[in-house]
Amino acid sequence: MADEEVEIGGRIRRLRRNRRLSQSDLAGALGISASYLNLIEHNRRKVTVNLLFSIAGHFGIEPGELVDGDEARLAGHLMEALADEIFADSDMTNLEVRDLAHANPAAARAMLTLYDRFQALKARPAATGPAPMEEYHRATEAISDFLELNANHFPLLEEAAERIRAEIDFSDDNFDTGARAYLFNVFGIGVRLASLPAGIVRQFDAARRELLLSDLASPATARFLVAQQIAALAAQREIETVLAEADLPEADAPALARNVLGAYVAAALVMPYAPFLKACRDYRYDIDRLGHRFGASFEQICHRMTTLQRKGAAGIPMHLVRTDIAGNISKRFSLSGIHIPRHSGACPRWNVYAAFLSPERLNIQISEMPGGARYFCVARTVSKGAYRYNAPVRHLAIGIGCSITHARELVYADGMDLESDNQIVPIGVSCRICPRMECGHRAHPPANHRIVLDETSRPESLYARML
Numbered sequence: 001m002a003d004e005e006v007e008i009g010g011r012i013r014r015l016r017r018n019r020r021l022s023q024s025d026l027a028g029a030l031g032i033s034a035s036y037l038n039l040i041e042h043n044r045r046k047v048t049v050n051l052l053f054s055i056a057g058h059f060g061i062e063p064g065e066l067v068d069g070d071e072a073r074l075a076g077h078l079m080e081a082l083a084d085e086i087f088a089d090s091d092m093t094n095l096e097v098r099d100l101a102h103a104n105p106a107a108a109r110a111m112l113t114l115y116d117r118f119q120a121l122k123a124r125p126a127a128t129g130p131a132p133m134e135e136y137h138r139a140t141e142a143i144s145d146f147l148e149l150n151a152n153h154f155p156l157l158e159e160a161a162e163r164i165r166a167e168i169d170f171s172d173d174n175f176d177t178g179a180r181a182y183l184f185n186v187f188g189i190g191v192r193l194a195s196l197p198a199g200i201v202r203q204f205d206a207a208r209r210e211l212l213l214s215d216l217a218s219p220a221t222a223r224f225l226v227a228q229q230i231a232a233l234a235a236q237r238e239i240e241t242v243l244a245e246a247d248l249p250e251a252d253a254p255a256l257a258r259n260v261l262g263a264y265v266a267a268a269l270v271m272p273y274a275p276f277l278k279a280c281r282d283y284r285y286d287i288d289r290l291g292h293r294f295g296a297s298f299e300q301i302c303h304r305m306t307t308l309q310r311k312g313a314a315g316i317p318m319h320l321v322r323t324d325i326a327g328n329i330s331k332r333f334s335l336s337g338i339h340i341p342r343h344s345g346a347c348p349r350w351n352v353y354a355a356f357l358s359p360e361r362l363n364i365q366i367s368e369m370p371g372g373a374r375y376f377c378v379a380r381t382v383s384k385g386a387y388r389y390n391a392p393v394r395h396l397a398i399g400i401g402c403s404i405t406h407a408r409e410l411v412y413a414d415g416m417d418l419e420s421d422n423q424i425v426p427i428g429v430s431c432r433i434c435p436r437m438e439c440g441h442r443a444h445p446p447a448n449h450r451i452v453l454d455e456t457s458r459p460e461s462l463y464a465r466m467l
Contacts, residue, residue: 009043010102075101076339083432139253153309161268231265284411352399377401
């Protein structure tokens, strides 16, 4: 209970400050004194169940999010960074890391920013002079953090998408026809298939007022590209409002974030919130069936599932990870509570990697983290490119999952014994911070251990015997 109270206090304080509320304002809304709220925020008073629900309702979140909030993920990122060999002599404990993340998340994020910069500088080829500051590219991680801070849900963008979708549906019952008609009638832009240069799927011809789509794009991709063009024009004000509230680094981060938020609106246009949530519940999160219903790709469906966090109408809290065959994580988001590594490849025992062994087939896994938390995960590979002779193809794996407590709500859990330990696959975050010494997949020793070799025997893994 003590750990939960620490998480709740820091979480409440961060939520209050993000909403620019004083302790008096929040205390008045909750019907408690400001002094009592101050004690709660500093973890000096317990939170009753009724008060917990009142606080969650005031901020429009699920009660469980107050316990397993952003600070837990932040602590995980910190532990991953501190596992680097440069911190080998620091002797920081996991409790000290958790205290830093919960008590002072701003300082913890500043430390991560410094470590991000260190990693980028270390990876850059040696140069004769000092590197210019603008060479450091931190937009991707900053935007990932921004999405996680907002639980990957933006009510203002959802409202904009619903307004635009209603106007599109008024033009035609068929979304594709209505979207193109809307784009032409409102903005004077026509849509045409064209043979575009390799690697280009969408191009706007300003002179002819035409949106050119690659004739190699799949129907789902073409549909999404049209929706994204509409989003950039019709939801520009809402996108800029959300961007203005984000604490993003300068340079290219705002432009990239603008594209990400435009894609968010596009997904909400193709898969409107209420109908999509209802279909998820009716089809029990059957990704292929949902893809057929909304004309969307496997990845688009999975990504939209992670955004269903509307107050009073929330879907299952899910995590999403996308990786290539080399283990590079290009998309990560976690609302389920699972920790997805920030600076390195994840555990090789995750099913998102095993999915490459059976292309295009679903790989289902019940996984358990070292702390005992269990997750139900589904992964599948997707291919991008091709559609012409000798075209290069990119192979990616998409993994999506939830806490084991929600597994029965997914069709993929049918026929599985979720309570059986025989079904469990022990996983970690990455080798540097994983305590599973017996794992045959270990590529590195834990950060605080050293190898001990026995000349009389040879273990399967050199990292199996350590001090």
